[in-house]
Amino acid sequence: MILVLLPLLLLTLHTAVNALLLRRPRREATTGERVAVLLPLRDEAARVTPCLRSLLAQRGVPELTVHVLDDGSTDGTADVVRAVAGDRVRLHTGAPLPPGWLGKPHACRQLADLAGDVDVLVFVDADVVLAADAVAGAVDLLRRSRTGLLSPYPKIVGAGRLVQPLLQWSWLTFLPLRGMERSPRPSLAAAGGQWLVLDRSAYQRAGGHAAVRDEILEDIALARAVKRAGGRIALADGSRLATCRMYDSWRELTDGYAKSLWASFGSATGAAAVVAMLLLLYVVPLLALPWIALFAYLLGVTGRVLAARATGGRAFPDALAHPVSVVLFACLIARSFHRRRHRRLSWRGRPV
Template sequence: MTGSAAWLALLPALLLTGHTAVNARLLRRPRRDATTAERVAVLLPLRDEAARVAPCLRSLLAQRGVADLTVHVLDDGSTDGTAEVVRAVAGEAPGTRLRLHTGAPPPAGWLGKPHACHQLARLAGDADVLVFVDADVVLRPDAVAGAVDLLRRAGVALLSPYPKIVGAGRLVQPLLQWSWLTFLPLRGMERSARASLAAAGGQWLVLDRAGYRAAGGHAAVRAEILEDIALARAVKRAGGRIALADGSRLATCRMYDSWRELADGYAKSLWASFGSAAGAAAVVVLLLLLYALPPLAALVPGYALVALLAYLLGVTGRVISARATGGRVLPDALAHPLSIALFAWLVARSFHLRRRRRLAWRGRALP
């Protein structure tokens, strides 16, 4: 590569980091201390979550600013005493509107989580807004009201407020927010009717009930590993709009407690994130060239300055993303090349395990 070509190779990283900065300024954020008079149903699917569901439940029972709030909890075949924990926490606040339901096993053609969410949506009664949360999410007392308020102010049928990620995986987990801030045009996604231009995080989803029904609900995504993104696409296909938001000031999510949990969690879904093995390979190679190669290229005589600038552009993008979404800035951002390399390995491992039919989650085999 000639010297001028090497400098030209900086252009993609420069444009992408600039796009990260633009998206960070455009990112929607729920208001604090908002209120809503709408009927809201919070829906919590659980399967073997006894060890961590209590903080989530307590945060749901502490919600304020919602005049009509019901919490529906579905025990999806747990064997670890999850239902007993739910009853114990509910007993701490007698009179609260928390309902514990026993879920039915998923029928043929359904995966576990979509079926659990489908049952919960049917139990929500006449609610105007459905708020799906996972057991590892802890909400601030004004979180539900703020999210519902933003759903209406943005004029969308589905809002995905990303919580602040805590726990294991500091090298990999921040890539979630960084990826959509860097590669996804947020306002373009909101305006576009293209179903392929969609993103969402299933840890915390807020949906207009009518828009959810028009999209076919979770029945429309019954066999999807990434049911959150599939649901967002279904909403768009039905004519609804979707939006992402920074929910880091209102919610935390402890997805994994160890590297083993993280690796297994990513294995079950990464293979489905790119459409095909060829698509995954193209994305991984691009990321490695843009962000993992520069530290190695710095060792080649004559390319040290270009490589350093390329590295700093990647780090700058991570810094912007972390500041915009409540993440840790330093020293995590400095390890961006290593984060990309680990992500590439996780993608390869996901495809490998799927080919060998060794994927499972929560005791259930995955297709």
Template sequence: MIGYALLPWIALTGHTLVNAALLRRPPREATVTERVAVLLPLRDEAARVTPCLESLLAQRGVADLEIIVLDDGSADGTAEVVRRVAGDRVRLLTGAPPAAGWLGKPHACAQLAAAAGDRDVLVFVDADVVLAPDAVAGGVALLRSAQVTLLSPYPRIVGAGRLVQPLLQWSWLTFLPLRLMERSPRPSLAAAGGQWLVADRAGYERAGGHAAVRGDILEDIGLARAVKRSGGRIALADGSRTATCHMYASWRELADGYAKSLWASFGSPAGAAAVVLLLLLLYAAPPIVALMSATVELALWSVCAYGMGVLGRVIAAAATGGRTWPDPLAQPLSIVVFAVLVARSFALRRRGRLSWRGRPV
């Protein structure tokens, strides 16, 4: 009886295991002959752009590589830091203010892509990402071997947020059929992480580039869907062995970062409520039920359900360079905190109080 009652948790954790086994990874020490442009949009990143720049300048394995940096109206001396660290080894552009209907990051990325001319491959990188010396070559090699238009190698997340940040990788390993996503033409079945994207230039242009997602808060997922609508293919990969991303330095930064985008992640408030309720029932409720159980059988079922949730987190962490212990034990609390962040995002959205980097969202 307990076995049948645990079927949802067994199925989800089994799916996590299957995805982890099939997860693509950029090859190490690859060499590529294509013309590659690494594109780095910056806005008020003076305090943290140096490690990213230094890692880009150290890239090897790409025969023809150009690094293009765009200063998007920074007020903290970002451009001066770029000049001091990179000198003339990068092309530094001064970005134009976003036109009507454009959000800041899509506008910056569109300008960078235009500046790249007819390069074969475009590699978009955020300022909080640090790449291993063979990362760009490995990303391009995997883009071609997987025969996709857009590749999203997910970096290892470091910094603040150990309680909720691992849910990013865990969620797509647990709920998203990765290989089916690659084969399916459905735009709704798409995922991507904008910290590091590798795009075939021709396919990127067929999809409309960042102009196609000019007003999207989640421009990375929007771009993946645009690629599918244009007939292209996308793929997620584990980039934790070749890239790290220091997304947030504090819990306050994390809360504000999640607030600007979580409201747009579920399609509608009703969709968000349904997803959050399901997560709470599956992963937060079992420990509570175990503590309040009137029977041994119910207590045993609850403990097993909790254990399956923890196991799923362990599998996801092992596959993506995360902490396999003891962080997964806090899975119920992670889900509760995530639910609070979702509610806060919608509340701030309703009040018109969302902004990022000094610009309203």
């Protein structure tokens, strides 16, 4: 059991190093490039208003256009867009979903085509609210990092405080950020689709969203496609410039995770290996001798605190429940595979 403590210590140190190296967009940046912000919507009438208002308030980007695509909404989403933004955004009606495509990749592909001849594409989800200099800061960092795809991770708010922080913690703990940027390996890639910034030419070389048309995790698949085409990618902390309310209730969270977790590990065997590793490192040692249990627990909590401090999250008391978070995450993975096996996965009224 004592042998588990060394990997735990190394992983916590790795979290600390990544937290120090994590890229962050600058405040008050400006850019003269032609930038298109692209917002896909499907039944988002209840939550899109704050996002739209934040897009209309962007500064430091004189050559900015905002394109919104209503992807078959039935709740009056388009009417809300017109009421909030008027003619200050370009509202488009989405085409029917063709065979072989999932909804979000299809909506994003249409938006990229509608953006015209721009230099940078900025994809934003409806649950994201940007600070006034967020787009300018992200484009500036895209260029300074010399990457084709930048994923500035927003601050996650709303339901799921026991589970949601594991997103940032996981890539800070297990992913070598600078190594990911330098490595040409597509398998070494991560991205968050809530807010993605891409060089237009890198996006086109990668095949755009057509290359990931049937991918549940189209954000990570797109990052891998950029790498395959010879481009570089980077993760960044966008918590000072963006918030994202992914879910408003535990039920929404479990449905959302069920939709995609099964696709996160390559196979059921891969998922089982990840779950076993997490439980072995962060839960099983708590059953050992008291001093081993205490040391293991403190290392896990320290990693969570480091991740929270680096990404704008709440460190306490959330980090103190880290073993509980790991167990809940394992249960969500099992639920996702169970629902997929029984063909019960859907999202926004479409089968997955």
